[in-house]
Amino acid sequence: MFGSLLGSFDTSLFDEFRRLESEMDQLFGRGSLPAGIRAMRRGTFPPINVGATPERVDVYLFAAGLDPKSLDISIQQNLLAVSGERKVPVDEAADYYRQERFDGEFRRVVTLPEDVDPDRVDAKYRDGVLQITVQRREAARPRQISVN
Amino acid sequence: MTARQEVAKREPTEVQAKAREQELVLAPAVDVFENSHGITVQAEMPGVSKDRLNVQADRNSLLIEGDVVIDLPAGIEALYADVQATKYRRSFVLSGELETDQIEANLKDGVLTVRIPKRAEFRPRKVEVRTA
Numbered sequence: 658m659f660g661s662l663l664g665s666f667d668t669s670l671f672d673e674f675r676r677l678e679s680e681m682d683q684l685f686g687r688g689s690l691p692a693g694i695r696a697m698r699r700g701t702f703p704p705i706n707v708g709a710t711p712e713r714v715d716v717y718l719f720a721a722g723l724d725p726k727s728l729d730i731s732i733q734q735n736l737l738a739v740s741g742e743r744k745v746p747v748d749e750a751a752d753y754y755r756q757e758r759f760d761g762e763f764r765r766v767v768t769l770p771e772d773v774d775p776d777r778v779d780a781k782y783r784d785g786v787l788q789i790t791v792q793r794r795e796a797a798r799p800r801q802i803s804v805n
Numbered sequence: 806m807t808a809r810q811e812v813a814k815r816e817p818t819e820v821q822a823k824a825r826e827q828e829l830v831l832a833p834a835v836d837v838f839e840n841s842h843g844i845t846v847q848a849e850m851p852g853v854s855k856d857r858l859n860v861q862a863d864r865n866s867l868l869i870e871g872d873v874v875i876d877l878p879a880g881i882e883a884l885y886a887d888v889q890a891t892k893y894r895r896s897f898v899l900s901g902e903l904e905t906d907q908i909e910a911n912l913k914d915g916v917l918t919v920r921i922p923k924r925a926e927f928r929p930r931k932v933e934v935r936t937a
């Protein structure tokens with residue numbers, strides 16, 4: 658079961674990431690073009706992946722240790738905004754050697770394809786990944802046309 | 806084709822495969838802190854479930870690793886990706902005063918907490934000052 662999921666990630670999705678990345682490198686890698694208006698610096702919390710099928714768009718936020726109640730998810734047309742707060746409890750009596758984990762408020766805005774339907778959005782939180790699924794409008798899907 | 810040509814042809818792909826394998830692994834962000842009882846490591850591993858997690862310790866080292874499994878619909882294509890790996894791995898060198906056979910690990914919502922207690926004789930003792 659996991660094998661097939663992981664398999665699809667390893668092959669299709671991962672190769673796709675790789676291809677996108679190398680295309681992005683070619684396009685944006687030399688600093689000749691300005692970054693997207695909503696792009697944030699690398700390492701911004703939480704990291705986001707966005708994937709699409711003809712039926713839906715899935716947004717994955719890799720945000721471990723969140724209280725789902727602290728999340729505020731809103732969508733306006735094709736702009737998805739997620740904000741929230743992650744608190745990392747601090748042990749006052751301890752000496753810290755490393756503090757790499759993000760602590761505090763965050764907000765990320767993602768531009769989705771224009772044909773998403775803002776009325777059909779679903780969100781779930783599992784194993785520290787927030788997955789937001791937005792359905793796409795029927796009209797935008799590829800349609801098979803038969804020849805009579 | 807001569808053998809030499811074949812070797813020359815194969816080499817770059819092997820090197821690429823190795824580089825790709827290294828890129829596929831993410832180092833999880835961690836907090837490491839110490840109090841009088843021991844050392845605690847907290848690692849961010851979103852997308853890892855308990856059955857995909859591996860925590861190993863021996864006298865000298867602690868290894869944490871896990872596989873990312875997320876719910877992907879069939880035929881998905883990436884539009885954007887900050888996370889481009891499917892595996893987390895990070896290791897630490899331990900020191901002798903730690904009780905490595907008493908390690909406790911707990912995974913909740915993608916946050917792994919590993920507690921490594923100190924041997925009793927290394928816990929700081931409070932020295933009472935008696936007044937005469």
